[in-house]
Amino acid sequence: xxxxxxxxxxxxxxxxxxxxHPNTCPECRSHYRDDELRHAQRVCAQCGHHFVVGAMxxxxxxxxxxxxxxxxxxLRAADPLAFxxxxxxxxxxxxxxxxxxxGDSLVAGYxxxxxxxxxxxxxxxxxMGGSMGxxxxxxxxxxxxxxxxxxxxxxxxxxxxxxxxxxxxxxLMQMAKTVGAVDSLREEGLPYISILAHPTTGGVIASFASxxxxxxxxxxxxxxxxxxxxxxxxxxxxVAADFGRAESNLRLGQLDAVVPRRELRGELAKLLTxxxxxxxxxxxxxxxxxxxxxxxxxxxxxxxGRLGLxxxxx
Amino acid sequence: xxxxxxxxxxxxDWGDDVVRVSDEVRRLRKRFEARAEESHIxxxxxxxxxxxxxYTLDYAERLFTDAFELRGDRAFSDDExxxxxxxxxxxxxxxxxxxxxxxxxxxxxxxxxxxxxxxGYRKAIRAVELADRxxxxxxxxxxxxxxxxxxNAEERGQAGMIARSxxxxxxxxxxxxxxxxxxxxxxxxxAIAAGDRVLMQQNSIYSVISPEGCAAILWxxxxxxxxxxxxxxxTANACLDLGVIDRIxxxxxxxxxxxxxxxxKFLDDAIRQSLQQAEMIPAAExxxxxxxxxxxxxxxxxxxxxxxQDF
Numbered sequence: 001x002x003x004x005x006x007x008x009x010x011x012x013x014x015x016x017x018x019x020x021h022p023n024t025c026p027e028c029r030s031h032y033r034d035d036e037l038r039h040a041q042r043v044c045a046q047c048g049h050h051f052v053v054g055a056m057x058x059x060x061x062x063x064x065x066x067x068x069x070x071x072x073x074x075l076r077a078a079d080p081l082a083f084x085x086x087x088x089x090x091x092x093x094x095x096x097x098x099x100x101x102x103g104d105s106l107v108a109g110y111x112x113x114x115x116x117x118x119x120x121x122x123x124x125x126x127x128m129g130g131s132m133g134x135x136x137x138x139x140x141x142x143x144x145x146x147x148x149x150x151x152x153x154x155x156x157x158x159x160x161x162x163x164x165x166x167x168x169x170x171x172l173m174q175m176a177k178t179v180g181a182v183d184s185l186r187e188e189g190l191p192y193i194s195i196l197a198h199p200t201t202g203g204v205i206a207s208f209a210s211x212x213x214x215x216x217x218x219x220x221x222x223x224x225x226x227x228x229x230x231x232x233x234x235x236x237x238x239v240a241a242d243f244g245r246a247e248s249n250l251r252l253g254q255l256d257a258v259v260p261r262r263e264l265r266g267e268l269a270k271l272l273t274x275x276x277x278x279x280x281x282x283x284x285x286x287x288x289x290x291x292x293x294x295x296x297x298x299x300x301x302x303x304x305g306r307l308g309l310x311x312x313x314x
Numbered sequence: 315x316x317x318x319x320x321x322x323x324x325x326x327d328w329g330d331d332v333v334r335v336s337d338e339v340r341r342l343r344k345r346f347e348a349r350a351e352e353s354h355i356x357x358x359x360x361x362x363x364x365x366x367x368x369y370t371l372d373y374a375e376r377l378f379t380d381a382f383e384l385r386g387d388r389a390f391s392d393d394e395x396x397x398x399x400x401x402x403x404x405x406x407x408x409x410x411x412x413x414x415x416x417x418x419x420x421x422x423x424x425x426x427x428x429x430x431x432x433x434g435y436r437k438a439i440r441a442v443e444l445a446d447r448x449x450x451x452x453x454x455x456x457x458x459x460x461x462x463x464x465x466n467a468e469e470r471g472q473a474g475m476i477a478r479s480x481x482x483x484x485x486x487x488x489x490x491x492x493x494x495x496x497x498x499x500x501x502x503x504x505a506i507a508a509g510d511r512v513l514m515q516q517n518s519i520y521s522v523i524s525p526e527g528c529a530a531i532l533w534x535x536x537x538x539x540x541x542x543x544x545x546x547x548x549t550a551n552a553c554l555d556l557g558v559i560d561r562i563x564x565x566x567x568x569x570x571x572x573x574x575x576x577x578x579k580f581l582d583d584a585i586r587q588s589l590q591q592a593e594m595i596p597a598a599e600x601x602x603x604x605x606x607x608x609x610x611x612x613x614x615x616x617x618x619x620x621x622x623q624d625f
Contacts, residue, residue: 076615078614085542138612165532165546169552172521176480176504176508179480179481180605180609181609202501206461206476207477207480211477234463235463235464237464
């Protein structure tokens with residue numbers, strides 16, 4: 001009964017206890033002002049924990065300033081089933097739009113990454129858990145359409161709890177629809193790079209997100225079809241702490257790389273260079289190749305590449 | 315009876331009271347209709363899960379001749395929750411793919427209650443590629459609560475394999491007819507359901523999550539499954555209205571389990587006709603046509619101006 005026994009550590013609330021401020025690191029408890037965290041690309045300076053990033057901020061991090069143009073920003077979810085659970089679906093949509101300033105859980109568009117054009121589809125986990133509904137699927141397809149129309153690569157960044165239950169079967173069909181969009185890229189021979197952020201689960205990872213020609217994940221991201229709680233509850237199996245994490249997925253052969261957020265833009269630039277045809281001389285308004293990779297690759301290769309004599313890799 | 319009497323009252327010209335009575339009638343009637351629909355939907359859920367309901371193999375033995383089962387994914391093992399076969403159907407060779415639940419406990423455990431592991435989908439992809447190579451049409455039977463949500467399945471890439479299976483169906487240049495014959499549960503069902511023609515049996519269900527799962531997440535109580543099912547309407551009629559399926563296949567009175575032969579006859583007619591329709595699409599255009607079919611699925615609105623102008 002003595003107050004001395006109160007555990008100060010636990011008072012702050014366990015992870016997921018609901019008491020943690022969104023800008024407090026769940027791993028090392030460091031706390032940041034929002035502008036500090038934004039400046040640090042939402043990576044904890046103490047322990048390297050990757051916080052969840054919103055779609056617009058992510059686009060800021062990856063795309064050359066001022067080059068992003070949104071597609072399909074005027075699409076909004078309808079409510080085909082007149083769905084009501086504890087709250088009507090339309091109310092949830094309105095709340096999410098007011099909270100995030102986004103029309104749905106995915107922002108589609110195109111822009112330049114270190115001078116190279118790419119179509120983009122970037123998800124926002126804070127909009128209804130990044131759930132996939134009709135608008136999300138359509139916007140992803142619009143980004144893919146743009147990539148096909150202009151012959152440029154598609155890059156997606158995903159963060160999603162899965163399909164949106166409020167649209168039930170139509171949400172499920174978005175899986176087939178987005179896979180079809182990836183198929184149209186494959187038919188045209190255009191590269192698709194998929195970046196998986198925390199968390200990418202359910203219908204999103206079981207459709208387009210897994211089908212990247214290159215699949216990259218952020219450190220510590222949860223990437224699984226069924227979440228750990230669902231696995232534990234339905235099968236009674238004990239789930240390891242690193243279940244479905246990016247690092248274990250890399251070990252199990254499901255990913256090409258785990259790339260820390262600060263290196264992501266550089267890696268994308270490298271991949272876009274590798275995927276661009278060697279005879280494709282950069283146009284005048286692009287930055288010269290030498291500055292693109294920032295000392296990452298052998299300059300001789302680039303010169304040879306420009307002359308069409310590049311050594312073929314893998 | 316009570317309703318009829320109040321409606322009689324409403325017919326009298328009693329000033330303001332008339333309005334109130336007829337409002338009450340409308341409210342009651344709406345509630346009764348909702349209750350009736352709720353129980354109708356729940357009946358469909360129960361029928362779709364009825365343990366006596368015919369499964370893939372029951373239909374296969376009535377629809378096909380000379381069936382030869384294709385087993386194994388050539389990489390890891392043979393998943394018995396999903397079966398693939400070569401068979402003769404109305405004089406032509408077809409590839410059939412379907413989920414298979416078990417009849418008794420030992421078979422159910424062996425077949426994982428029709429919940430495939432990644433091996434199962436790898437086997438399905440193998441079957442699709444085989445069909446594509448030889449130009450055989452593909453007929454699929456969908457009947458699964460969902461893909462198996464276990465640690466091993468996840469470690470072997472459940473999500474990626476479902477995605478690859480949908481892609482394999484997208485890319486095939488042969489006609490594909492898919493029928494939901496029981497539970498069409500989520501991605502595990504869609505993995506073999508991306509066909510040129512998608513059918514559903516009258517009492518089958520097709521949904522993004524089980525009613526129990528939906529209730530557990532949105533109502534925070536899996537006991538509210540009945541309410542969840544009413545809210546998200548997993549029935550064949552709703553799927554047809556939303557443009558997700560092309561046709562509803564009739565079942566004998568009381569459900570397919572009441573008369574399996576009759577159910578198989580209805581299914582046979584529907585599949586044969588749908589296959590003929592799918593065969594009308596030229597092979598070179600089939601991939602694009604199938605993609606276009608799924609592309610138009612979804613419902614959304616357009617606002618006048620995009621609200622994000624941060625850039």
